[in-house]
Amino acid sequence: MFDTVLLRSFVAVVQEGGFTHAAARLNLTQSAVSAHLRRLEKQTGRDLLARTTRSVKLTADGELLLGYARAILALNHDAQAQLLRGPSEGAIRVGLSDDLANVRLMDVMQAFVVRYPRIAFSVRVGIPAQLLQAMDQGEFDLVIGGRCHDARPGLVLWREPLVWASATWTSPAPGAQVPLALLPEPCPYREAALAALARAGRDYRIVLVCASGAGLCAAAQAGFAVTPIAQSQLAHGLRAVAPDAGLPALPDVEFTMFAAPGASASVADELGNAIVLAFAHKG
Numbered sequence: 001m002f003d004t005v006l007l008r009s010f011v012a013v014v015q016e017g018g019f020t021h022a023a024a025r026l027n028l029t030q031s032a033v034s035a036h037l038r039r040l041e042k043q044t045g046r047d048l049l050a051r052t053t054r055s056v057k058l059t060a061d062g063e064l065l066l067g068y069a070r071a072i073l074a075l076n077h078d079a080q081a082q083l084l085r086g087p088s089e090g091a092i093r094v095g096l097s098d099d100l101a102n103v104r105l106m107d108v109m110q111a112f113v114v115r116y117p118r119i120a121f122s123v124r125v126g127i128p129a130q131l132l133q134a135m136d137q138g139e140f141d142l143v144i145g146g147r148c149h150d151a152r153p154g155l156v157l158w159r160e161p162l163v164w165a166s167a168t169w170t171s172p173a174p175g176a177q178v179p180l181a182l183l184p185e186p187c188p189y190r191e192a193a194l195a196a197l198a199r200a201g202r203d204y205r206i207v208l209v210c211a212s213g214a215g216l217c218a219a220a221q222a223g224f225a226v227t228p229i230a231q232s233q234l235a236h237g238l239r240a241v242a243p244d245a246g247l248p249a250l251p252d253v254e255f256t257m258f259a260a261p262g263a264s265a266s267v268a269d270e271l272g273n274a275i276v277l278a279f280a281h282k283g
Contacts, residue, residue: 002043004076007069009036010048014066015156015276018056025155074273077266078115091120092267095131097145098183098213099233100255104278112271119267127211129186132258141263144275146230146253148192154256157276161231162192162250164241167223174246181208181216181225192251193228200248230255232279255279 012022013033023030041048048062058066092112096105101123113121124131128145132152135143148162172178178197182190197204208219216227221237230253234240241247257275259268 002040002069002072004073006036006040006043007073009033010040011066011069011073013037013049013056014058014062015158017156017159070273070277074270074277077270077273090118091122092142092263092271093140094121094123094271095128095135095140095143095145096123096125097128097131098125098211099146099230100144101125105275108271108274108278111274112267116267127183127187129188135258135260138260141260142268142271143258144255146188146255148188148251148253150188150256152258154258155272157255157257157272158279159252159254162189162228162253163231163234164193164226164245164247164250165217165220165229165234165238166226166241167221168237168239170223171241172226172245172247174244176203178202178204178247179207179225180204181210181219181227182206183213183216184209184211189228189230189253196248196250202246202248 009022009026009028012025013019016022016025019030019033019037023033026033037049044061044065046061047059048065050057050059094109109121109123112119124140128143128147131140131143131145134140144157166172180193182193184190194204207225208216210216210219213229213233216225216229217233217235217238219225220227221235226241226247228250231240257268257272
């Protein structure tokens with residue numbers, strides 16, 4: 001039987017990308033987190049992490065255990081919540097970026113509605129920067145969305161590449177002006193794309209500004225424009241532009257959960273874990 005304390009440290013190290021940030025998140029010392037990982041590896045008899053001086057990476061056995069660890073922690077938290085749940089009432093207001101507004105996320109929200117019938121859950125979809133501004137004004141308890149560069153503290157749920165998306169049947173010609181479809185400002189994907197093009201000295205023209213990710217994808221699918229999106233959002237009719245097209249590399253997206261002061265830490269943690277599980281296989 002696995003110790004949930006050890007599993008929690010293992011999951012935190014993976015999510016935070018290292019021992020230092022995991023220790024800060026868990027309010028433990030780095031040596032304590034390292035000790036937890038050694039004990040867990042001793043329990044399994046397998047190496048779970050490949051450590052370097054700069055980062056940690058999952059081994060094949062670590063990948064296998066990670067899915068089970070998240071499920072065990074979620075079930076453990078669920079059991080505690082069900083047994084200890086009182087007659088508390090209230091509301092949880094969630095701001096959600098457009099690229100996460102899909103059936104998987106709505107399934108998670110529905111599960112919370114069933115689990116906490118006395119808490120009113122509500123969701124508003126928008127651009128992360130605008131949602132965070134609204135949270136600072138007291139309109140949200142949680143905001144979940146993608147970011148590329150931001151010092152604002154939050155819980156990173158997962159990371160994935162930001163890619164240039166185009167129709168499967170076409171691609172920008174090397175050196176040609178790039179037609180862009182972008183979200184309106186302020187948008188982290190827009191900012192990252194324009195900054196990368198400027199650094200590379202690549203000519204571009206914004207041909208579509210749309211507040212909907214579906215509109216951007218439609219423009220790309222039609223061959224009208226190229227748009228920057230998270231890799232998991234590549235839908236039918238879209239592909240990542242190949243490097244030989246000469247477009248500059250884009251940074252990774254960090255899908256992050258931000259909590260307002262006073263938000264329920266237990267519900268926020270449970271929601272974050274549930275979202276990670278729902279999006280564990282994002283294909």
